[in-house]
Amino acid sequence: xxxxxxxxxxxxxxxxxxxxxxxxxxxxxxxxxxxxxxxxxxxxxxxxxxxxxxxxxxxxxxxxxxxxxxxxxxxxxxxxxxxxxxxxxxxxxxxxxxxxxxxxxxxxxxxxxxxxxxxxxxxxxxxxxxxxxxxxxxxxxxxxxxxxxxxxxxxxxxxxxxxxxxxxxxxxxxxxxxxxxxxxxxxxxxxxxxxxxxxxxxxxxxxxxxxxxxxxxxxxxxxxxxxxxxxxxxxxxxxxxxxxxxxxxxxxxxxxxxxxxxxxxxxxxxxxxxxxxxxxxxxxxxxxxxxxxxxxxxxxxxxxxxxxxxxxx
Amino acid sequence: xxxxxxxxxxxxxxxxxxxxxxxxxxxxxxxxxxxxxxxxxxxxxxxxxxxxxxxxxxxxxxxxxxxxxxxxxxxxxxxxxxxxxxxxxxxxxxxxxxxxxxxxxxxxxxxxxxxxxxxxxxxxxxxxxxxxxxxxxxxxxxxxxxxxxxxxxxxxxxxxxxxxxxxxxxxxxxxxxxxxxxxxxxxxxxxxxxxxxxxxxxxxxxxxxxxxxxxxxxxxxxxxxxxxxxxxxxxxxxxxxxxxxxxxxxxxxxxxxxxxxxxxxxxxxxxxxxxxxxxxxxxxxxxxxxxxxxxxxxxxxxxxxxxxxxxxxxxxxxxxxxxxxxxxxxxxxxxxxxxxxxxxxxxxxxxxxxxxxxxxxxxxxxxxxxxx
Numbered sequence: 001x002x003x004x005x006x007x008x009x010x011x012x013x014x015x016x017x018x019x020x021x022x023x024x025x026x027x028x029x030x031x032x033x034x035x036x037x038x039x040x041x042x043x044x045x046x047x048x049x050x051x052x053x054x055x056x057x058x059x060x061x062x063x064x065x066x067x068x069x070x071x072x073x074x075x076x077x078x079x080x081x082x083x084x085x086x087x088x089x090x091x092x093x094x095x096x097x098x099x100x101x102x103x104x105x106x107x108x109x110x111x112x113x114x115x116x117x118x119x120x121x122x123x124x125x126x127x128x129x130x131x132x133x134x135x136x137x138x139x140x141x142x143x144x145x146x147x148x149x150x151x152x153x154x155x156x157x158x159x160x161x162x163x164x165x166x167x168x169x170x171x172x173x174x175x176x177x178x179x180x181x182x183x184x185x186x187x188x189x190x191x192x193x194x195x196x197x198x199x200x201x202x203x204x205x206x207x208x209x210x211x212x213x214x215x216x217x218x219x220x221x222x223x224x225x226x227x228x229x230x231x232x233x234x235x236x237x238x239x240x241x242x243x244x245x246x247x248x249x250x251x252x253x254x255x256x257x258x259x260x261x262x263x264x265x266x267x268x269x270x271x272x273x274x275x276x277x278x279x280x281x282x283x284x285x286x287x288x289x290x291x292x293x294x295x296x297x298x299x300x301x302x303x304x305x306x307x308x309x310x311x312x313x
Numbered sequence: 314x315x316x317x318x319x320x321x322x323x324x325x326x327x328x329x330x331x332x333x334x335x336x337x338x339x340x341x342x343x344x345x346x347x348x349x350x351x352x353x354x355x356x357x358x359x360x361x362x363x364x365x366x367x368x369x370x371x372x373x374x375x376x377x378x379x380x381x382x383x384x385x386x387x388x389x390x391x392x393x394x395x396x397x398x399x400x401x402x403x404x405x406x407x408x409x410x411x412x413x414x415x416x417x418x419x420x421x422x423x424x425x426x427x428x429x430x431x432x433x434x435x436x437x438x439x440x441x442x443x444x445x446x447x448x449x450x451x452x453x454x455x456x457x458x459x460x461x462x463x464x465x466x467x468x469x470x471x472x473x474x475x476x477x478x479x480x481x482x483x484x485x486x487x488x489x490x491x492x493x494x495x496x497x498x499x500x501x502x503x504x505x506x507x508x509x510x511x512x513x514x515x516x517x518x519x520x521x522x523x524x525x526x527x528x529x530x531x532x533x534x535x536x537x538x539x540x541x542x543x544x545x546x547x548x549x550x551x552x553x554x555x556x557x558x559x560x561x562x563x564x565x566x567x568x569x570x571x572x573x574x575x576x577x578x579x580x581x582x583x584x585x586x587x588x589x590x591x592x593x594x595x596x597x598x599x600x601x602x603x604x605x606x607x608x609x610x611x612x613x614x615x616x617x618x619x620x621x622x623x624x625x626x627x628x629x630x631x632x633x634x635x636x637x638x639x640x641x642x643x644x645x646x647x648x649x650x651x652x653x654x655x656x657x658x659x660x661x662x663x664x665x666x667x668x669x670x671x672x673x674x675x676x677x678x679x680x681x682x683x684x685x
Contacts, residue, residue: 051523054526055526056526056527079527079528079529082527084524084527089520090519091519091521091524092325092521093329095325099328106321107525107530109315156527
């Protein structure tokens, strides 16, 4: 069924490799024009799901449609309307940036504006540099430009900033913001929560082959992080005793640093009052809501790596 | 099948090839160097006569006539050695594999024989030889023939039997002419097999295959581009080999539409073998190992460097199972012997083999869904 609002519809998707069920009845939708971040630990079934949507792999069961077309039955048509930056993108070593983009444009038969693409990805001054001599961040930007040669409606970016230094990562983010401004639907795979929080309209968290949460970054932290986190610095055993006597469970997380999870702002006020009464001065105090990374760690059993037994990510 | 996509692939692969010096060397320079080296080694003895050191202890009319006989048709290049030297010692010291010794009494023995006093009298010619030398047997045989001719001349009899040459070939051919088609086939085989294996390993290792799977290019378009690319490289290397062998050794071979057909069939066959082998060479490192494991036996057993007939029977039977054997036979039949039926037969086998291997390779090659 063609669906004007949904760029991607995934329904009861399963992928099995031998005895391992890497993707287990996954369902979600991606709206037109949104940036959708798909996050999960390595081996959680993330790449399998993405590669099925990108038409690279075939599902064991379930259905996936992109722009209203089934990815299995209409692969040729789907491919023309999506752009893909595969994980760890590399290209022909001995071609220049311009030649690389020319090649991918030719495959799509599109008269792409190569200069415009290089401007968008800030590669203009590297046009005649050979791919093999580019840095990691520049290579990723070539990959993003190559994913745009056919002016796709949906852009898949599979871990676009993995392995990049903070500076290069920020430059890639600028490019992604540009895509969003142009109204593209962006399907972003990442394991940097900072990236998802900054760029995404919707975040889906996959763990052990199943979707464990899907919502906007703000609502995710609200729903799954309905507590406050107090961090106290330069505190001695006396303070810990005081807090414990109030019925909270402080946890030492470092030298003279203690973290306490509390339910409300009222609890914060009470703790500070008791500490003040005890006549102890605090070296530092921080109170905040948990961020997306903490929500993610909570929902995926606490690791960024090895969330599932599945051999493939 | 889009010409635009095939053209884009060709441009990319030719540019990459042109910018990679090692590929350029192995495709063009390496076969040319082989032709020059082997051509020089094997052409020299054929144009020159054998050296024959002779110790003439007689220095008579008889010995002079004998030596002239040996030098007839430039069969031997006779060099004298000192008469006071011990021929065995001399041969050893000077690393000679054959020395002919004419006895001092040669003239008188010959005169006695001609006078008819004793028909049992012979002139003993001693040859000192080195049995460990491989070339010496040919020289001894030639020496026997020349001495037989000298005998006939000395007795003055007209030969009863005479040999009239009638070659099955249109003309006499030299080793280098045998060698050049073999090198052409070897160069095409090496380039097709290694490039296909390396390209597949590189595309897979770098994840370019995954990127291509999300573009409109089809497997058929990729395969056709690979074949066209290899045909272009093969034409370049064949032209280089033919031009160099013509300039250096005056090799003139018959070039025609058969040559074109055989080259295309060989390219398809070996690109097909490459595709079939590529699942065993998933990384660049294993790709060259797998390629070499096939290339070397094929090269030595299929009659590239020497005729298959020189090998023992069981190896000859084995050679006939190798595709390169039929390519070599077809190229030689068309380029040297200009033998229509033999060309048709061997080229036909090559075409059938190419079709089977290519279809099998095309069916087996995976593009997208490759499992974890």
